[in-house]
Amino acid sequence: MTAADATVRSPEDEPADEPVSRPGTTGRGTAGRPTRTAPDLDRWRGRATDPEADRSRAEEATPEALARLRARSRALLRDLLRPHRHRLGAAVGLLLAQNAAAMSGPYLVMLGIDRAIGPLRAGDSGPLVAIAGAFAAAALTEYAARRGFLALSARIGQAILLELRQRVYGHFLRLSVGFHERYTSGRMISRLTSDLDSIAELVDGGVDSLVLAALSILSVAGILLWLDPPLAAVTLLAFPFLFWLSRWFARASAGAYRRTREAVALLIVHFVESLRGIRAVQAYRREPRNQRIFAAVNDDYRRTSLHAFRLIATYSPGIKVIGNVTVAVVLGYGGTRVLGGGMEVGVLAAFLLYLRRFFEPMQELSQFYNSLQSATAALEKLAGVLDERPAVAEPARPTPLPAGPGRGAVEFRSVSFGYRADGPVLTGLDLTVPAGQTVALVGPTGAGKSTVAKLLARFHDPDAGTVHLDGVDLRDLADAELRRAVVLVTQENHLFSGSVAENIRFGRPGADDAAVRAAARAIGAHDFISALPDGYDTQVRRRGGRLSAGQRQLVAFARAFLADPRVLVLDEATSSLDVPTERLVQRALATVLRDRTALVIAHRLSTVETADRVLVLDGGRIVEDGPPDRLAGADGRYAALHRQWRDSLH
Amino acid sequence: MPAESDGDPAHPADRARPLRNLWRFRPYLRPYAAQFCWLLAAALAGTGASLAVPLVVQRVVDGPIARHDPAGLVRLGGLALLLGLAEALLVFIRRWTQSSSSVGMEAAIRADVYAHLQRLPPGFHDRWQTGQLLSRVTNDLSVIRRFLSFGLLFLVLNLVTYAAVVVLLIRLHPALGALVAASAVPLFLISRRFGRYYHGASRRMQDQRGDVATLVEETAQGLRTMKAYGRGPELATRFGAGARALHDTGVAKGRLLARTSALFDLVPNLTLGVVLVAGATAAARGALTIGELVAFVSLQLMLTWPVQSLGWIIANGQEAATAADRIQEVLDIRPSIVDAPDAVALARPAVCGRLVFDRVSFHYPGAPTPVLREIDLTVEPGETLALVGATGTGKSTLLSLVPRLHEVTGGRITLDGHDLRELRLSSLRRLVGVAFEEPTLFSMSVWENLTLGRPDADEDDVRAALALAQADFVYKLPWGLATRVGEQGLTLSGGQRQRLALARAVLGRPALLVLDDPLSALDVHTEALVETALRRVLRDTTALLVVHRPSTVALADRVALLERGRITAIGTHSRLLADVPAYRAVLSAEPPTPSGAPTAPAAGPTTLHAGPATSGAGPATPYAGPTRPAAGPDERGLVLS
Numbered sequence A: 001m002t003a004a005d006a007t008v009r010s011p012e013d014e015p016a017d018e019p020v021s022r023p024g025t026t027g028r029g030t031a032g033r034p035t036r037t038a039p040d041l042d043r044w045r046g047r048a049t050d051p052e053a054d055r056s057r058a059e060e061a062t063p064e065a066l067a068r069l070r071a072r073s074r075a076l077l078r079d080l081l082r083p084h085r086h087r088l089g090a091a092v093g094l095l096l097a098q099n100a101a102a103m104s105g106p107y108l109v110m111l112g113i114d115r116a117i118g119p120l121r122a123g124d125s126g127p128l129v130a131i132a133g134a135f136a137a138a139a140l141t142e143y144a145a146r147r148g149f150l151a152l153s154a155r156i157g158q159a160i161l162l163e164l165r166q167r168v169y170g171h172f173l174r175l176s177v178g179f180h181e182r183y184t185s186g187r188m189i190s191r192l193t194s195d196l197d198s199i200a201e202l203v204d205g206g207v208d209s210l211v212l213a214a215l216s217i218l219s220v221a222g223i224l225l226w227l228d229p230p231l232a233a234v235t236l237l238a239f240p241f242l243f244w245l246s247r248w249f250a251r252a253s254a255g256a257y258r259r260t261r262e263a264v265a266l267l268i269v270h271f272v273e274s275l276r277g278i279r280a281v282q283a284y285r286r287e288p289r290n291q292r293i294f295a296a297v298n299d300d301y302r303r304t305s306l307h308a309f310r311l312i313a314t315y316s317p318g319i320k321v322i323g324n325v326t327v328a329v330v331l332g333y334g335g336t337r338v339l340g341g342g343m344e345v346g347v348l349a350a351f352l353l354y355l356r357r358f359f360e361p362m363q364e365l366s367q368f369y370n371s372l373q374s375a376t377a378a379l380e381k382l383a384g385v386l387d388e389r390p391a392v393a394e395p396a397r398p399t400p401l402p403a404g405p406g407r408g409a410v411e412f413r414s415v416s417f418g419y420r421a422d423g424p425v426l427t428g429l430d431l432t433v434p435a436g437q438t439v440a441l442v443g444p445t446g447a448g449k450s451t452v453a454k455l456l457a458r459f460h461d462p463d464a465g466t467v468h469l470d471g472v473d474l475r476d477l478a479d480a481e482l483r484r485a486v487v488l489v490t491q492e493n494h495l496f497s498g499s500v501a502e503n504i505r506f507g508r509p510g511a512d513d514a515a516v517r518a519a520a521r522a523i524g525a526h527d528f529i530s531a532l533p534d535g536y537d538t539q540v541r542r543r544g545g546r547l548s549a550g551q552r553q554l555v556a557f558a559r560a561f562l563a564d565p566r567v568l569v570l571d572e573a574t575s576s577l578d579v580p581t582e583r584l585v586q587r588a589l590a591t592v593l594r595d596r597t598a599l600v601i602a603h604r605l606s607t608v609e610t611a612d613r614v615l616v617l618d619g620g621r622i623v624e625d626g627p628p629d630r631l632a633g634a635d636g637r638y639a640a641l642h643r644q645w646r647d648s649l650h
Numbered sequence B: 001m002p003a004e005s006d007g008d009p010a011h012p013a014d015r016a017r018p019l020r021n022l023w024r025f026r027p028y029l030r031p032y033a034a035q036f037c038w039l040l041a042a043a044l045a046g047t048g049a050s051l052a053v054p055l056v057v058q059r060v061v062d063g064p065i066a067r068h069d070p071a072g073l074v075r076l077g078g079l080a081l082l083l084g085l086a087e088a089l090l091v092f093i094r095r096w097t098q099s100s101s102s103v104g105m106e107a108a109i110r111a112d113v114y115a116h117l118q119r120l121p122p123g124f125h126d127r128w129q130t131g132q133l134l135s136r137v138t139n140d141l142s143v144i145r146r147f148l149s150f151g152l153l154f155l156v157l158n159l160v161t162y163a164a165v166v167v168l169l170i171r172l173h174p175a176l177g178a179l180v181a182a183s184a185v186p187l188f189l190i191s192r193r194f195g196r197y198y199h200g201a202s203r204r205m206q207d208q209r210g211d212v213a214t215l216v217e218e219t220a221q222g223l224r225t226m227k228a229y230g231r232g233p234e235l236a237t238r239f240g241a242g243a244r245a246l247h248d249t250g251v252a253k254g255r256l257l258a259r260t261s262a263l264f265d266l267v268p269n270l271t272l273g274v275v276l277v278a279g280a281t282a283a284a285r286g287a288l289t290i291g292e293l294v295a296f297v298s299l300q301l302m303l304t305w306p307v308q309s310l311g312w313i314i315a316n317g318q319e320a321a322t323a324a325d326r327i328q329e330v331l332d333i334r335p336s337i338v339d340a341p342d343a344v345a346l347a348r349p350a351v352c353g354r355l356v357f358d359r360v361s362f363h364y365p366g367a368p369t370p371v372l373r374e375i376d377l378t379v380e381p382g383e384t385l386a387l388v389g390a391t392g393t394g395k396s397t398l399l400s401l402v403p404r405l406h407e408v409t410g411g412r413i414t415l416d417g418h419d420l421r422e423l424r425l426s427s428l429r430r431l432v433g434v435a436f437e438e439p440t441l442f443s444m445s446v447w448e449n450l451t452l453g454r455p456d457a458d459e460d461d462v463r464a465a466l467a468l469a470q471a472d473f474v475y476k477l478p479w480g481l482a483t484r485v486g487e488q489g490l491t492l493s494g495g496q497r498q499r500l501a502l503a504r505a506v507l508g509r510p511a512l513l514v515l516d517d518p519l520s521a522l523d524v525h526t527e528a529l530v531e532t533a534l535r536r537v538l539r540d541t542t543a544l545l546v547v548h549r550p551s552t553v554a555l556a557d558r559v560a561l562l563e564r565g566r567i568t569a570i571g572t573h574s575r576l577l578a579d580v581p582a583y584r585a586v587l588s589a590e591p592p593t594p595s596g597a598p599t600a601p602a603a604g605p606t607t608l609h610a611g612p613a614t615s616g617a618g619p620a621t622p623y624a625g626p627t628r629p630a631a632g633p634d635e636r637g638l639v640l641s
């Protein structure tokens, strides 16, 4: 433990209240500053308890894993393109039409000069008119085809992005709470924003250059072979070099772009988290250190991007070198052959002209290849996420809950569970709650009360044993059915930005305004909501920041009320309420939930006293079980707690 | 629920000068000015070389080869090779310098935006979604980077090429040249129209991108709630709507670009057609030789590419312009809570800790009614004052005024006679230890979380703070204090989080403790332990606590009752309990008598409407000590009666 302390200390942290630098100064200072060492970053972040933190399981660092991921991302790409193959065909057709029209333009001009001027001198304007007409037709075709192609390719690209974005988002929703705890929200955000943006870049530009370039390279290669096979063979000598250079670039840039993706994810993680906790950041004057950390991750991102950009800055001129050297070699070889009389000058001239056209599109191709590499790195990350199997999966063949009113029996059968392999939180927990019973769960902090609640809401699956609802293992229940039956009001409630009514309606999306109001009224939230400037339509803002802590809890409570489940699990749901309001909530609980099963976790024993039964949890086991008054009378843990609580009341 | 957008200046887009905000980034280019000159020179030279290579090759074919001159072949062939290598080298130099300057500039702007965001008060962050801010520092900045590294350069290069070619054309044949030059008019009109439309679309797209980022961020944060209610499908629908809006804008933008790009193709082609007809007619009349016409047309063909690429460049420029607008919008918001010009710093030893609220009023911006009204309150050095009141009466708001997370809108708060606004922010916040009602933890090591405000704290300080908050459990975490806490501390139990936050607040013995319901998530037993330990600290620290539970009130020397934004009673717990019905209603543990629903305004002899007289009523000396147990039964009796 002391060793651990030593590792976290960062000696260079001066206590001084370093003023945050003014705009226009920090950045340039940091950009030039030598990059800070990785160890400090590691120390700041601390050691993750899960070695798999920070990445999806598919993203191991081994070469085989990388190859697998690449293959998977290619498969994903194919999968995304498949529904669009007809439209893609149409787009290529339009592109060819445009290209043909564009090629014919200069040809028609030459034709006009060669063939139309003579007759015109003779007073015959027919050929000129015909050629002008053909030219206009070609120009209009080019216009229409180009417009059509660009619009169509934008449509295809956007459709692919939309599909990918929704697919990844949907998958994130399916993944378990455990995964998200490991992966962090910043990384999820980075996948769905920054990574998708870099795929969008490929989609926005590029594809037409790929097709056109490939087209002209192929056609020119054909012409070259037709013009002079020996010279064409010399040209082909360039290919091994091109291949070698491209392979180098492919390898180097794949790694480089992968690193940029990781760097930008870290940047986003830090950015999002520190702004989310801005109150603490400012109250604790954390700004200078945050700025330094940000500068470090920012600089990391800068360096990785720079590295990637420099690769393409090398690759693209490299191709140019190969092209220009080939031109020179062909010139030398062809020249000597012409001198030797083995070849016509005209052929050489034509060959050289076409050769230039052969290498020019290679530049565009290299640009495209670069965007592709960047997009592939992003796609790999997304494929890694999509590859992640939800740890808490929906059953393939769900069992329905037995029908009938008044159900909601809960049973834990020798349940063991731990968040980490080495630290069990619950061991062999047995618990049977008959339908309709209100059970209070008490115990010291960290005893595992919330864990029990989370298991019942199936945020996690037990390591051993089973949890049943009305005799059905939770693992056999369809998610929608489970959620209709069991609702957990978590210790850390969350309001979404939107109006108060929308937040309450989150409990039952179909509910009408009257139902929303009734739920609010039942728990005593109606008065304060009506007093808000726009009543139920008041925007609660980011995370409900417009409301006070107690008001947020009331809204979360109203939401649970509206959901009206068979089993209601309340984890410290009234901890921030004042006493009268809490009592009001309890009264509502007692009436509305009389025939519902309820598991209530509370430290305030006033809440507990109204329960039918009290469980005392300690060290992952239930150590006492019975009605509150009987336990209070006995000589056990609860009695001691109860006494202490009574004493503390005054 | 659509993500509430910026809240503030929705679109202050300066239509008259759309590039103004982009132009304002020029200081960031200044360090790279020399590089930029190099870059431009390399780009121009590279273009020159690329034009020269085919000319030389042509010369070789026409000259030495045609004349059977091997030496000439070697000479000119060598020149062609050299030029080719030079061209590649110039491209390399251009791209290499370009990459370092553009990413350097991007990183510099990003760091400055972040610094600025950290200076903006919580009020700003309540209104602006993190997703919107995030998309500004990532996507928008990279758009600007791309424009500065490619778009701008090609704009310059293409305009130069265009002008040069047109001048050559005019010199070749004034009339036809003028015709080609005139084609710039429709090009200009198209560009202007396109720019205008595209400006709007590009801004919309960037805003929508921010909205999507916001949705994702919210989903990540509300994930447990989403899971608990099984609202995945609803959230997916909501996200789908956002993503589809983005898609639609993308398609519309694509269509706009398609139309314009095609027009940029059409105009030069039509010009070419007109030149062809006019030139052929002129040639037929003998006003022009055929050779001249061929030369003219070949030269004119060189215009195709620069014009064609104009569409992309303008689009890129517009995107950069709107991205710049979005970033400058944030940078233009001046932090409202800053150091006064002559602010002083107070040293910890020099602080006694007398905190006085002097007719303090506060209302949230945009709210119709004030939350706090003319609060008069004095906390003597070393005294602990508890703040009690119903949900939503403004207790947390009052506390947030002390470390100046919000600024009073009326009256003043003084610490040892200094108006808080005359103190350096950093100095003030160093003196104040805060625990919020929601323990705000970050996904970093326990140590960093604890020493958030005191990086200089040593091991003993930390150990003492942890012991006080009964948070020794951290030593049992897998890596001890080096263990990374999950995001928002969610890998800890509720009580563990709260104890860590408490330990953080008391670490390093701040002169002033501001604790918002600090024990709400603790079980009775732990609460008692923390209270015992805390009482020792509170004896010589001025403290302001928000309290909901009778049990925690025991920590306080005096209690103030906050009702509807006013302090309506101050006194010791037992006095208030005895004399103030409203107080009893808020705090008593027992169900009130049936009538007691609405809390009546307090009245009675001991109800003190604050003011200087208060210090007399509440003993500044530690009170919680010996008298408390004796008072117990009496109070119970009072409450129950």
Ligand SMILES: Nc1ncnc2c1ncn2[C@@H]1O[C@H](COP(=O)(O)OP(=O)(O)OP(=O)(O)O)[C@@H](O)[C@H]1O
Pocket: A181, A419, A420, A425, A443, A444, A445, A446, A447, A448, A449, A450, A451, A452, A491, B490, B491, B492, B493, B494, B495, B496, B521
């Ligand atoms: N997501 C998690 N990952 C790892 N460990 C966790 C996680 N959640 C809780 N723990 C650990 O499991 C133990 C039990 O936590 P739990 O939240 O169930 O406690 P609790 O009884 O609800 O306590 P409290 O009353 O403080 O809320 C604690 O030691 C906690 O640190």
Ligand SMILES: Nc1ncnc2c1ncn2[C@@H]1O[C@H](COP(=O)(O)OP(=O)(O)OP(=O)(O)O)[C@@H](O)[C@H]1O
Pocket: A545, A546, A547, A548, A549, A550, A551, A576, A578, B126, B364, B365, B367, B371, B389, B390, B391, B392, B393, B394, B395, B396, B397, B398, B437
């Ligand atoms: N950012 C805001 N903008 C406008 N009004 C706000 C804002 N934050 C809080 N309020 C309102 O101000 C009032 C006081 O809020 P505050 O958080 O100070 O209450 P509180 O006394 O701490 O309540 P609780 O006991 O529930 O924590 C509430 O009615 C709340 O709705």
Ligand SMILES: [Mg+2]
Pocket: A449, A450, A451, A491, A571, B493, B494, B495
């Ligand atoms: Mg808990």
Ligand SMILES: [Mg+2]
Pocket: A548, A549, A550, B395, B396, B397, B437, B516
């Ligand atoms: Mg509060």
